[in-house]
Amino acid sequence: MAIRRKLIAGIASLLSVLLSGGVQAASDLNMRPGVTETSIGAFDLHMMVVWVMVAISVVVFGAMIYSFIFHRKSKNPTPATFSHSTSVEFVWTIIPIIILVYLTWPAVKLLVKMEDASESEMSIQVTGSQWKWHYKYLENDINFFSNLDRTLAVDDPNYLLEVDNMLVIPVDTKVRFLVTADDVIHSWWVPDLAVKKDAIPGFINETWTNIPAEHAGKIFRGQCTELCGKDHGFMPVVVKVLSKDDYKAWVATKNDERIAAEKAAAEAAAASWDMDKLMALGKTTYDAKCGMCHMPNGLGMPPTFPALKDSRIAKGPAEGHIDIVVNGKTGTSMAAYGAQLTDAEMAAVITYERNAWGNNTGDTVQPADIQAFKAGN
Amino acid sequence: MSDHHPTGFTRWLYTTNHKDIGSMYLWFSFVMFLIGGAMAMVIRAELYQPGLQFVEPNFFNQMTTMHGLIMVFGAVMPSMVGLANWLIPMQVGAPDMALPRMNNWSFWILPFAFTLLLSSLFMDGGAPNFGWTFYAPLSTTYGPPSTDFFILGVHMMGISSIMGAINVIVTVFNMRAPGMTLMKMPLFVWTWLITAFLLIMVMPVLAGTVTMMLTDRHFGTAFFDAAGGGDPVMFQHIFWFFGHPEVYIMILPAFGVVSEIIPAFSRKKLFGYSSMVYATASIALLSFIVWAHHMFAVGMPLAGELFFMIATMLIAVPTGVKVFNWVATMWQGSLTFETPMLFSIAFVILFTIGGFSGVMLAMAPVDFQYHDTYFVVAHFHYVLFPGAIFGTTAAVYYWLPKWTGKMYNETSGKIHFWLSMIFVNLTFFPMHFSGLAGMPRRIPDYNMMFADFNMWASIGAFGLGLTQIYFLITLVIAIRSGKKAEDKQWEGATGLEWDALPSPAPYHTFSTPPKVD
Ligand SMILES: [Cu+2]
Numbered sequence: 001m002a003i004r005r006k007l008i009a010g011i012a013s014l015l016s017v018l019l020s021g022g023v024q025a026a027s028d029l030n031m032r033p034g035v036t037e038t039s040i041g042a043f044d045l046h047m048m049v050v051w052v053m054v055a056i057s058v059v060v061f062g063a064m065i066y067s068f069i070f071h072r073k074s075k076n077p078t079p080a081t082f083s084h085s086t087s088v089e090f091v092w093t094i095i096p097i098i099i100l101v102y103l104t105w106p107a108v109k110l111l112v113k114m115e116d117a118s119e120s121e122m123s124i125q126v127t128g129s130q131w132k133w134h135y136k137y138l139e140n141d142i143n144f145f146s147n148l149d150r151t152l153a154v155d156d157p158n159y160l161l162e163v164d165n166m167l168v169i170p171v172d173t174k175v176r177f178l179v180t181a182d183d184v185i186h187s188w189w190v191p192d193l194a195v196k197k198d199a200i201p202g203f204i205n206e207t208w209t210n211i212p213a214e215h216a217g218k219i220f221r222g223q224c225t226e227l228c229g230k231d232h233g234f235m236p237v238v239v240k241v242l243s244k245d246d247y248k249a250w251v252a253t254k255n256d257e258r259i260a261a262e263k264a265a266a267e268a269a270a271a272s273w274d275m276d277k278l279m280a281l282g283k284t285t286y287d288a289k290c291g292m293c294h295m296p297n298g299l300g301m302p303p304t305f306p307a308l309k310d311s312r313i314a315k316g317p318a319e320g321h322i323d324i325v326v327n328g329k330t331g332t333s334m335a336a337y338g339a340q341l342t343d344a345e346m347a348a349v350i351t352y353e354r355n356a357w358g359n360n361t362g363d364t365v366q367p368a369d370i371q372a373f374k375a376g377n
Numbered sequence: 378m379s380d381h382h383p384t385g386f387t388r389w390l391y392t393t394n395h396k397d398i399g400s401m402y403l404w405f406s407f408v409m410f411l412i413g414g415a416m417a418m419v420i421r422a423e424l425y426q427p428g429l430q431f432v433e434p435n436f437f438n439q440m441t442t443m444h445g446l447i448m449v450f451g452a453v454m455p456s457m458v459g460l461a462n463w464l465i466p467m468q469v470g471a472p473d474m475a476l477p478r479m480n481n482w483s484f485w486i487l488p489f490a491f492t493l494l495l496s497s498l499f500m501d502g503g504a505p506n507f508g509w510t511f512y513a514p515l516s517t518t519y520g521p522p523s524t525d526f527f528i529l530g531v532h533m534m535g536i537s538s539i540m541g542a543i544n545v546i547v548t549v550f551n552m553r554a555p556g557m558t559l560m561k562m563p564l565f566v567w568t569w570l571i572t573a574f575l576l577i578m579v580m581p582v583l584a585g586t587v588t589m590m591l592t593d594r595h596f597g598t599a600f601f602d603a604a605g606g607g608d609p610v611m612f613q614h615i616f617w618f619f620g621h622p623e624v625y626i627m628i629l630p631a632f633g634v635v636s637e638i639i640p641a642f643s644r645k646k647l648f649g650y651s652s653m654v655y656a657t658a659s660i661a662l663l664s665f666i667v668w669a670h671h672m673f674a675v676g677m678p679l680a681g682e683l684f685f686m687i688a689t690m691l692i693a694v695p696t697g698v699k700v701f702n703w704v705a706t707m708w709q710g711s712l713t714f715e716t717p718m719l720f721s722i723a724f725v726i727l728f729t730i731g732g733f734s735g736v737m738l739a740m741a742p743v744d745f746q747y748h749d750t751y752f753v754v755a756h757f758h759y760v761l762f763p764g765a766i767f768g769t770t771a772a773v774y775y776w777l778p779k780w781t782g783k784m785y786n787e788t789s790g791k792i793h794f795w796l797s798m799i800f801v802n803l804t805f806f807p808m809h810f811s812g813l814a815g816m817p818r819r820i821p822d823y824n825m826m827f828a829d830f831n832m833w834a835s836i837g838a839f840g841l842g843l844t845q846i847y848f849l850i851t852l853v854i855a856i857r858s859g860k861k862a863e864d865k866q867w868e869g870a871t872g873l874e875w876d877a878l879p880s881p882a883p884y885h886t887f888s889t890p891p892k893v894d
Contacts, residue, residue: 031746031813042743049740053733060704061726067707068722072714073644080709083646088705089698096697100690103740108683110742115679154428160824179676184515185609187674187749191815196745198675200610201514202603205676225674225749225817227508229515230435233820301435303502304521330604331518 032192035215039194041110049103056099114194117208120176124167128179128186128199128224130333131231131292135167138178142254145340147288148234161221166238170247171213179205183333187226190239198226216243229333231292261342268344269367275351278364282352285345290353293333298357305333309357318365321350322373338374343367382884390485393477394884395462396780398484402459403773405487407849409451410766412495414842416444421804421838424831429822437821438506439498445509446527449627450534451491453761456769457630458483458541461569463780465545467874467882468563470554470891475547476540483540490533497523508819510620513601513612517593524594528587535580542576545569554873556893560654563872564647567654568633571661575622575629578665583619586612610675617668625664628728628760629657631768632699635721637872638775639703642718643710644869649702656695656702663692673741674748682741689739693732700729715867716790720771723763723798731759734809751830752812758805767797770848777855778862779874782881785855793851796844803837 033043070076125136136143149162156162169175179188181199189196190209197207222237242250287296294300298309308314313321325346328336337346347367354361382388382397392398419440423431432440462480466473474480497504502521505511516524549562549570562570589612592598599605601612640647647653669677669685677685703725712718734756738744747753778784811830816823823831862880874882877891 028814029810032815038742039746042746045740046737046743046746049737049743053736057729057733060700060729063704064707064722064726067704067710068712068714071643071707071710071712073711076709076711079643079645079711081645082648082709084649084652089649089652089701092701093694093698096694100693103736104687104690107686107740107742111682111686112679114742114745115682155825157825159427160822184519185512189749189817191746194746196674196748200603200675203608203610203676222815223817223820227438227512227515227819229506229519230438232438233434233817233822301502304435333519 034192034194035218035220036193036209036211038110038114038209039192041113042194045106045110048106052099052103117176117206120174120208122170122173123176123178124169125178125180126167126188126199127182128188128228128235129182129335130184130229131224131235133163133167133188133235133237134182135165137251140251140255141258142251146238148231148236150234158221160234161223161236161238163236163238166219166240168240168242168247168250169209169211170244171211171216171241172244174208174210176206176208179207182335184228185226186224186228186235188222188237189225190220190222190237192220192222193239196225211241213243215241216246217241234292265342265344268342269371272366272368273344273347273364275355275364278348278351279355281345281348282350283356285341285349286352286356289337289341290349298353298359308353309359311359314353314359315361318350318354318363318369319373321354322346322365322370325350326370326373343370343374346370391481393473393481395466395474395477395480396882396884398474398480399459399462399464400780401484402455402462405484406452406454406456406459406769409447409455409491411845411849413444413447413452414845416440416447417838418842420444421835423821424823425835426832427823427825427828432821434821435503435506438508438819439504441819442505442508442511443494443498446494446505447491448761449509449623450531451487453627453765453769454534454538455487457569457572457627457765458538460565460630460634460769460772460776461541461545464776464874465548465566465569466552467779467878467886468566468872469549469552469557470873470877470887470893471548471552472885472887472890474544475552476544479540480544483537483544486533486537490530490537493526493533494530497526500526510616511590512616513590513593513609517590517601520590520594525591528591531587532584535584538576539580542573542580545573546577549573554887554890554893560651561893563633564636564650564653565630565633568629568636568657571657572626572629575626575661575664579619579622579626582615583623586615586619589615610672613672613675614669617671618665620671621668622661622664624757624760625660627765628768629661631724631765632657634768634772634775635703635724638717638721638771639706639725641775641867641869641871642713642715642721643707644712645706645710647702648705648708649698652698653702656698659695660692663688663695667692670739670741670744673744686739686741690736693736693739696732700725700732711869715774715787716785716794717771717775719791719794720767720774720797723794724767724771727759727763727767727801731756731764734759747812749818750812751808751816751818754818755805755808755812758808762805763801767801770797773852775867776874777852778866779878779880779882781856781859782862783855783859784862784866785851785859789847789851789854793844793848796840796847800837800840800844804834804841805837807831807833807837 031043031046033040123138127134133146144165146163146165149164152159152162179197179199181201183201186199188199193209195207195209197205218241220239224232224235293305294308300307313324326338328334344367347365347370350365354363423437500523504523505527507516507520589600593600599607601607601609636647667685667689670689673682738747738756774790807830811827814827816827864879865875873891878886
């Protein structure tokens with residue numbers, strides 16, 4: 001008896017595990033409904049098509065399977081001889097048209113809503129470049145780059161989906177995104193918001209989202225979805241949603257941070273740095289910002305990304321070296337870092353490049369040199 | 378002596394015989410299929426687990442690019458031209474293709490075009506790495522130096538395809554046997570005729586695209602560069618104006634193949650012959666006005682999105698007609714399930730699944746969620762592998778006895794079928810799920826949450842890769858030591874090639890046209 005009860009209990013618990021596993025699996029297999037009105041609309045439409053397609057499959061594949069079983073040669077040695085029927089053909093042309101109209105109508109309604117970015121309450125410019133996003137809050141003096149956090153291990157739940165600076169937006173606000181790019185085409189996608197827009201160099205695309213209040217505090221993750229070169233798989237999009245009050249506080253902190261950073265940068269720029277300090281900051285800056293193209297060992301990936309070891313520019317006059325890093329080179333993926341790095345970082349990374357990997361020019365470039373260069377620029 | 382033919386290497390180099398040229402096309406496409414497949418193995422090996430194990434991201438991009446280009450232009454398209462060469466003259470009762478010397482040239486361009494393309498793997502900066510869709514400015518301003526070789530290669534493939542298409546059209550219009558009216562032609566001939574028109578319309582557009590790329594890269598134009606007043610989105614419009622009909626170029630001949638095979642093994646006439654012809658023609662016409670459904674995320678005006686969404690959904694109607702006709706052909710037939718029939722049935726079922734995901738992708742508001750994810754990869758592999766490639770495979774099994782006079786081993790064929798069926802689904806079905814879960818396409822590394830789907834897909838892909846070796850062995854054994862085939866190997870087969878010709882078909886056939894009534 002006891003054994004039987006144990007057995008039953010065992011089977012029951014096994015079943016419940018399987019069942020919940022199955023339910024869990026089923027939700028893992030499907031699209032996520034997301035959190036906004038449009039993403040839920042897209043999800044509903046997706047489910048509607050899925051069920052229509054399942055129904056059609058049952059009819060069509062059912063008829064085929066019936067044929068395989070009952071119209072095989074051993075069951076049906078003499079084939080029928082019909083080869084057309086105008087009425088049947090008419091019916092199966094009309095029915096799909098009706099189904100399509102049934103599917104198209106909600107799709108049109110949803111599409112019209114998705115494409116209406118009017119009456120937005122705030123705007124953020126999203127700029128893609130190889131291989132990071134730049135966010136600029138048009139109503140506030142806030143802008144920052146968002147780079148992949150390369151420190152996470154493969155088994156981290158946010159591996160490849162974590163950045164150094166997340167985009168932060170408030171709930172219950174219609175936020176308009178103006179999406180563009182600096183170099184090649186990228187695409188900005190956050191699945192849970194059903195927002196995907198191509199970032200196209202030279203053009204500005206518009207899209208929007210509005211996240212309901214109950215999602216305050218949540219973080220949504222997506223990725224670049226247009227092949228944009230070597231590190232296309234390594235430029236995630238991370239959006240953090242805050243309640244309206246928290247968002248205000250965040251904007252205030254960001255402003256304070258900016259003022260403090262400007263002051264610190266000015267102080268750093270005024271100071272004179274020795275070689276060791278420049279090299280240390282230079283290496284961190286280089287590994288974070290330049291290494292993905294010029295490679296940590298300075299050998300680059302010629303001819304696409306030139307080597308900096310023994311490069312004519314890195315070993316030539318400092319002026320030319322500063323010029324290419326500050327202004328970049330149009331028409332190549334060498335971006336202008338003038339506005340992305342502080343003068344101290346800039347001086348450090350240039351000094352590093354001039355002395356690492358056996359370049360050994362012995363020069364130091366000081367933040368003051370960068371300031372002077374920019375002033376004369 | 379109708380069976381006299383030259384020997385040695387020059388037989389193949391100088392040949393103007395449609396059967397020789399057809400065989401060369403088919404073998405060439407098989408070689409390309411194996412090379413493109415090997416690249417797919419590299420891709421799937423890298424994606425077997427999260428983390429970067431085998432290749433660098435840049436090389437990964439070269440693999441996805443070359444895999445796509447080789448499969449589309451090197452494997453699928455030439456295999457269809459190979460079938461056309463073998464079958465169209467025999468099916469319309471012509472002695473050869475209308476323009477045999479041009480036929481020779483259009484084949485012999487290909488090995489050079491692909492040598493050029495493949496050699497770019499060994500060039501400084503590597504092979505093209507911007508995807509087979511080569512969107513500007515990634516392929517123009519930012520493309521590796523080998524991009525110029527890619528451009529020249531595409532031009533050569535284009536010339537070859539256009540000449541092949543001209544040949545088909547001229548043959549069909551001028552070389553039919555007396556009594557072979559257009560509406561008596563086998564459906565394979567019809568689908569190829571329509572395909573040939575598509576080719577002539579869009580291959581020049583592709584040539585234009587790559588030429589504009591070339592001048593943007595080297596001669597100071599700015600077609601696709603906003604800084605010079607151009608527009609990168611225009612590239613996509615032009616590319617997909619070629620690219621969408623291209624999709625039908627790859628699938629229509631396969632429609633023709635299964636429309637021959639299903640009636641043969643149902644021992645019943647094809648249901649709705651004329652509606653099949655009209656459906657094929659409507660699909661071809663519609664294919665010209667749907668291109669921008671590949672571009673819903675580029676920021677088109679609402680009116681444009683609505684137009685392309687609705688036009689695309691309309692394609693489901695003629696496609697549905699075809700599927701219903703195939704099912705009705707089998708209905709109350711007298712079915713047997715030899716290898717060609719098995720591949721054709723799998724074609725109908727799996728192609729229909731690819732069609733379903735196609736309708737889903739057509740709906741712009743949901744497409745924003747599917748676009749450029751693995752869902753799209755699943756979709757187009759369903760229409761290309763169990764679609765175009767199963768179609769060709771079915772054709773090879775069906776006509777092999779006619780071509781070689783030898784029968785393949787039926788058990789081997791069936792094993793090949795079941796391996797293909799299992800592994801194709803194991804490879805491509807999980808990709809629907811990784812796409813829905815949010816995995817973008819063309820990435821070399823991914824988050825843990827996509828790991829299971831990718832592992833299954835990779836296991837399936839390795840199996841599918843090995844299955845092709847098995848296919849090769851089955852074919853070689855059949856050709857070298859297969860049983861002698863009968864003149865009319867299949868009980869239900871119809872058409873001039875079965876009724877009026879022995880197996881193997883002699884080197885020269887229909888020197889005097891057959892009588893068709
Ligand atoms: Cu990107």
